[in-house]
Amino acid sequence: MQEKYARESYTEMNELVLPNDTNTFGNLMGGRLLYWMDICAAMAAQKHCNNQVVTVSVDNVSFKRSIKLGEVVTIEAQVTRAFNTSVEVRMEIFAQNLPLGTKVKSNEAYYTFVSIDENDRPKAIPKLIPESEKEKTLFAEAMRRRELRLLLAGKLKPENATEIKNLVNLFEHKV
Ligand SMILES: CC(=O)SCCNC(=O)CCNC(=O)[C@H](O)C(C)(C)COP(=O)(O)OP(=O)(O)OC[C@H]1O[C@@H](n2cnc3c(N)ncnc32)[C@H](O)[C@@H]1OP(=O)(O)O
Numbered sequence: 001m002q003e004k005y006a007r008e009s010y011t012e013m014n015e016l017v018l019p020n021d022t023n024t025f026g027n028l029m030g031g032r033l034l035y036w037m038d039i040c041a042a043m044a045a046q047k048h049c050n051n052q053v054v055t056v057s058v059d060n061v062s063f064k065r066s067i068k069l070g071e072v073v074t075i076e077a078q079v080t081r082a083f084n085t086s087v088e089v090r091m092e093i094f095a096q097n098l099p100l101g102t103k104v105k106s107n108e109a110y111y112t113f114v115s116i117d118e119n120d121r122p123k124a125i126p127k128l129i130p131e132s133e134k135e136k137t138l139f140a141e142a143m144r145r146r147e148l149r150l151l152l153a154g155k156l157k158p159e160n161a162t163e164i165k166n167l168v169n170l171f172e173h174k175v
Helices: 030-049 133-152 162-174
Strands: 011-016 053-058 072-082 086-097 102-115
Touching: 011 030, 030 053, 030 072, 030 086, 030 102, 072 133, 086 133, 102 133, 133 162
Parallel strands: none
Antiparallel strands: 011 072, 053 102, 072 086, 086 102
């Protein structure tokens, strides 16, 4: 199967925060943001897989800064690593105030998608090639995040979490 570059999956989505998207304080609802993030990340995953995908996992998302009515939410998504049938997608979320010309990062998150066939079963996907230093770092770290996710989901035995074990060993030797 043909390998693909990480950058080929890059996807950007812009949404203007309208009154229907906000709570009573005039801030963007967290659930609405998660919905937009799911769509943007799924598009990035589909670009890599050239196939339909489903969301299988959403890592913890922290809301560092509220996003206001009238601001523009920009979501940037890119696949960090492809495994056998699943991909990890990293997102950075920014809030832009267009009249003031400001752009502030508000969130960062990782979603995991599985490529599925016509019977809704997992389907093999192309490998991913990281090019830049940042892509290579995210690629290497993705294995650790995957182990943690699968551990928490009860899909990986602790004794098989080798990346996490290596990290703990490294930490113990440093302190
Ligand atoms: C875009 C959307 O919003 S889609 C709507 C919301 N999502 C859904 O409805 C999906 C519902 N879930 C499902 O249909 C199934 O769980 C499937 C098809 C995703 C996976 O089926 P499973 O029987 O669990 O498959 P299986 O155990 O073989 O795992 C398949 C892949 O998913 C990965 N996976 C499974 N569970 C998790 C998890 N909790 N976290 C991360 N990855 C996971 C596995 O590691 C494997 O990846 P790999 O092939 O790259 O190693």
